[in-house]
Amino acid sequence: MRTIRNFGRNIEFTPANFYAPNSAEELLAILEQHRGKKIRAIGALHSWSEATHEDEVLLDMRHINEVRVEQRDGDSWAIIGAGCRIKHAIAALDRQGLSLPTLGLISEQAIAGAAGTGTHGSGRHSISHYVDEVSIAHYDPESGKAVVSRITDEEQLRTARCHLGCLGIVVSVGIRCREQYRVEEHFRLYNELQPVLDAEREYPLQQFYLAPHLWKYLAQHRRESDRPRSWLAPLYQVYWFLCIDVGLHLCLIVLARWLKRRRPIELFFRHIALATVPRNWRVVDKSPRILTMEHELFRHIEIEIFVRGDRLHEAFDFVKPFLQYAMGKSEPHEEWLTRAQELGIAEELERLRGAYVHHYPICIRKVLADDTALSMASSEELPYYAVSFISYVRPNDRAGFLLCAKVLAALTARMFAARPHWGKVCPIDHATAQELYPNLAEFREVCRRFDPEGMFTNDWARGLVFGEES
Structure with missing residues (x-):
């Protein structure tokens, strides 16, 4: 038996049967062998939710990783094997002068898992939105045999794009590429939120950060450019890797894991952290070099909530005092107490005071409305903003963060209809999911067409998405 541990080391389990198929044919043979058992797939395991957990049959898709480019009606399509890591897909497409239509902050995820949980970049739709073809291995509802179905129908695609692993085992996804x-x-650096949002007109790909303890906004202004690559771009890449990807994170790890006190972290953000970031150094480089970073170098855990654009200001009016309360610096607001009573988490809210010190910049990224049933930015209206809360404390020292994440998710869902990322810490229940996702019934109906017995739906999805007890 093989013990499975995710990147964040908050999920660990030992499936009874483990396979790493090398082809779709081998995958189908495994499904035939284990008909009637619960089956789930994993990719890069760069997820913090229970979406990957399955105790019966687990499939590691790493070997199904081909990247094939086809020309269809004048468009370049990338057909990408489910287990292919995004960084490898990017490299393969770049050799042909192509790119994916959006790039997330991290490129370590497998493409099926990234699309299947609504992974996103900044200023564009999520990866899920751009998926126009999905090949799924499942059991044919009529014959019961293991088959591969190619999904291109728009109604079914709305579910298959962000599938949470609930239709079957993804074999490949098809995405229209761009040059x-x-x-x-x-x-x-900005003192207020509104000027940062105003800058989106000029810098539509920007992402920005709220520095805790300093409570100022650092905007990473980004836009497409026809200018040639900057001659100092290689130096910028070296600076970014050594000073940000490695240096800044090592400092934060020392503060979070060893010192563990609020005062040194406050002093670091007020006097040191932002001094490491050069302002107004304009650099032009190829999109993957600018839009991605090595955020996976050090183990961490994360909750990310999605707030609709017209509610972002009120959400951030909540974030600062909430984190200050968690750090023991203020009293709870009356509205929080009322909402906590309604949600049955009044005791958790009380225990949170002084239980957690936030030590990482809060990252905010705009995600355009997705044409999906269940991605976090699924909407027919306004874009969403993804707000990330990250902790670098040791895996055995996360009680304060997890308590903070639970209360944060519950209060922001009730107060601002905030949606937690499916692939990160996702401490909501089925009733909350129903309130947040108006297309949840559509998602369930399509899933049951492909998987009427729920063989590919694990306990986490059965409870959260389908409202079924384990």
Whole structure:
């Protein structure tokens, strides 16, 4: 037996049967062998939710990783094997002068898992939105035999794009590519949120950060550019890797794992952290070099909530005092107490005071409305903003973070209809999911067409999405 541990080391389990198929044919043979058992797939395991957990049959899709480019009606399509990591897909497409239509902050995830949980970048739709073809291995509802179905119908695609693993085992996804492009980037510091949002008109690909303890906004202004690559771009890449990807994170790890006190973290953010970021250094480089970073170098855990654009200001009016309360610096607001009573988490809210010190910049990214049934940005209206709360404390020292995440998710869902990321810490229940996702019934109906017995739906999805007890 093999013990499975995810990147964040918050999920660990030992499936009774473990396979790593090398082809779709081998995958179908495994499904035939285990008909009637619960089956789930994993990719890069770069997820913090229970979406990957399955105790009966687990399939590691790493070997089904081909990247094939086809021309269809004048468009370049990438057919990407489910287990292919995004960084490898990017490299394969770049050799042909192509790129994916959006790039997330991290490129370590497998493409099926990234699309299947609504992974996103900044300023565009999520990866799920751009998926126009999905091949799924499942049991034919009539014959019962293991088959591969190619999903292109728009109604079914709305579910298959962000599938949570509930239709079957994804074999490949098809995405229309775009030509490789360059991005310009520079940093600026702001005291208020609105000027950062106003800058989106000029910098539609920007992401920005709220520095805790300092409570100022650092904007990473980004836009596409026709200018040639900056001659200092290689130096910028070296700076970014050594000073940010490695240096800044090592400092935060020392503060979070060893010192563990609020005061040193406050001093670091007020006097040191932002001094490491050069402002108004404009650099143009190829899109993957600007839009991605090595955020996976050090183990961490994360909750990310999605707030609709017209509610972002009120959500951030909540974030600062909430984190200050968690750090023992203020009293709870009356509205929080009322909402906590309604939600049955009044005791958790009380225990949170002084139980957690936030030590990482809060990252905010705009995600355009997705044409999906269940991605976090699924909407027919306004874009969403993804707000990430990250902790670098040791895996055995996360009680304060997990308590903070639970209360944060519950209060923001009730107060601002905030949706937690499916692939990160996702401490909501089925009743909350029903309130947050108006297309949940559509998602369930399509899933049952492909998997009427629920063989590919694990306990986590059965409870959260389908409202069934384990």
